[in-house]
Amino acid sequence: MIKNHKFDIAINDIIDKMEIIGGKILIKDILPEEIYFKNLRSLKKLNIIFADQILTLDGKNLLTLKEILGKRFKKFFSPNRTLIEKSWKVIEDCLLDKNEVIKRRISLEARNKIGNSFAHNLKGTILNKMNSEPLNNGFIFGKKKFNNNIILVYGKNYNLGNHDIVLEHYLTVNNPDDLFMGLTKCSGCVLDETKNLGHLERLYKKSNCLVKLRIEDVYFLENYLISHAMIIQETDSYIIPEIIQSHVESIIWHEHKFILEPTLFKQDDIRLNVFDYNMQQLVNNCIEKYVKKEKFNKNLSIERLKVINSKLIHQHGEQIFVYIDGSVINNGTENIDGIAGLHFYDKDHILFEEFYVNIEHWISPSKAEVTSFILALLIIYNINNVKIITDNEFIFNYFNEITRKTKIYNTRKLLKTQNNIYIWALIRQFIDLNEIIVPKITKIKAHDDNIYHNLLDQQIKN
Ligand SMILES: [Zn+2]
CATH class of the missing domain: 3.30.420.10 (Ribonuclease H-like superfamily/Ribonuclease H)
Incomplete structure (x- = not known):
């Protein structure tokens, strides 16, 4: 029931030959010229220039439009959402590997142009820590040490302490590459620590599986004030649309790697400044x-x-x-x-x-x-x-x-x-x-x- 995530983050032996933080391959370089120019207005609205802005951190998969819209560098809340959506569809058709559309793998041709390089930051992705908005009742997930491995545990805030959080455990019932996440309440598993937790203010109804996590290891699953999760009443399950588990987890493992090896991390802010500057200059x-x-x-x-x-x-x-x-x-x-x-x-x-x-x-x-x-x-x-x-x-x-x-x-x-x-x-x-x-x-x-x-x-x- 528990997935043991032993993620290896692909690090090139030759650490990032490209030197330029964030990569220098332009979206223009991986799209046919005609398609690039036809959709330039939308790309400008999204404020994206570089290929890695539209890819997962390992450079292998294309992000969803929702993921891009959630990024730090986005500047517009465009009223013309249909234009952007139309363009994004065209770009997806162009870049996705025809045989692996569901996994959102980019085509071999695009991959060859991009090459392998280790991401040195989260490329504008915003990770919201649980303690930044303690009242938000959205889904959360966190890192937990278990049998000498670090695993990710999903759930809801059950009891928030000063240093720890007790999470009501939910299991994922989706495939990691699905365009949604399905979460169902855990009815008890080896992670359950209820017995060791002592007295808790039971804010919610009785739960069968409670897991204690360090507060700094816990993040919101969605970057929204109000969760987009839809409840399926009969089964006590939730569907969160337009979120890809493998992408979310890749971000957390990168972040984890940066915490363990801070020298791998390089600030993204130079690029963010560049974008600010570009906007001013427009x-x-x-x-x-x-x-x-x-x-x-x-x-x-x-x-x-x-x-x-x-x-x-x-x-x-x-x-x-x-x-x-x-x-x-x-x-x-x-x-x-x-x-x-x-x-x-x-x-x-x-x-x-x-x-x-x-x-x-x-x-x-x-x-x-x-x-x-x-x-x-x-x-x-x-x-x-x-x-x-x-x-x-x-x-x-x-x-x-x-x-x-x-x-x-x-x-x-x-x-x-x-x-x-x-x-x-x-x-x-x-x-x-x-x-x-x-x-x-x-x-x-x-x-x-x-x-x-x-x-x-x-x-x-x-
Ligand atoms: Zn459980």
Whole structure:
């Protein structure tokens, strides 16, 4: 009758190669592009960006919409619930393994992209301890030492003491992967401690199985003030809809692991801050503002720029190097084509993102170069510790003049050498209106032996 849970939490031998707390695989990376963009509004409403936000902590199963709505990072109580539900259905169809829909296993394809990594926190899942709301009469469950194992015991609050709680024992009658939990009153089992409990104020009717737990080991099963459990009168049983036992237990075992080995735990709050920050910026996002309104290049995808920006945010303030370059091929022919390219490197000089865009109208090498520069500034607008590397002397000098605000702005020189006054005016506005965090800019010699710049140069010339 008692399940002995010996959960092994899959810990990679190589502890989390990804380094980034919370993982860096985007939902965009595991969904077909078309489906991602079609459902972007809903994903935004749910405030989810990363794959691990929609997965169980072991990364193997897809959460239910209810589980996602219960998370800490959710910001909206959207009136348009049907839109979100519709989107979620589409995403489920897309990600779930067709043969294991009931277990909510994600497809092999998605699993391969995500890989194995140990969760370092509960990814925004809220665990409510029993003692936080002693008057709530919802179902509770707790850890109990039994025969040298730790097991989970479900039930209701029977008697709350200062350090202990007496729980009226209920047995689970569902499968661990069911989309509901069924709980039925225990009619007596080896866990019963009634005899040893001494005198208790019997607040409820007589019970056949009472279990004592330490108060700090007891949690609410549902994160609601009013339980959603439905009673089945005849059998003294309850059904709690939309709750998956295996997911709940996985969360508790992770938490347990963190208590035993605190070094495994890393705060989730950096990411939560990022979300807060993103929400604040939603109305005043530099990328949206300039790409949408100014339309200096119609080939740009705002979403793509924002994805790169979110990857930069997840470098957590570590040094970032951005190599920029522009190039024109078939100059002087009708097949003239210009391209701006950007390569993003982390502090160890590992390339983690690249971006290329075609130049529109009046293609010139200088326009390609300055386009790569303005894009770099927009993408890094809210990022600290960025170094932009260019071999373009004009960009280097002119930008330095603008940032030093020498008031000279050398307009005559600009008019003489550049046809891109409009783009430069925008750049000047970034600085004058304090719309971007000003990066450092470094100039390297053209055709020098800088391997990183040469790589970018090759990419945009083929
Ligand atoms: Zn029992």
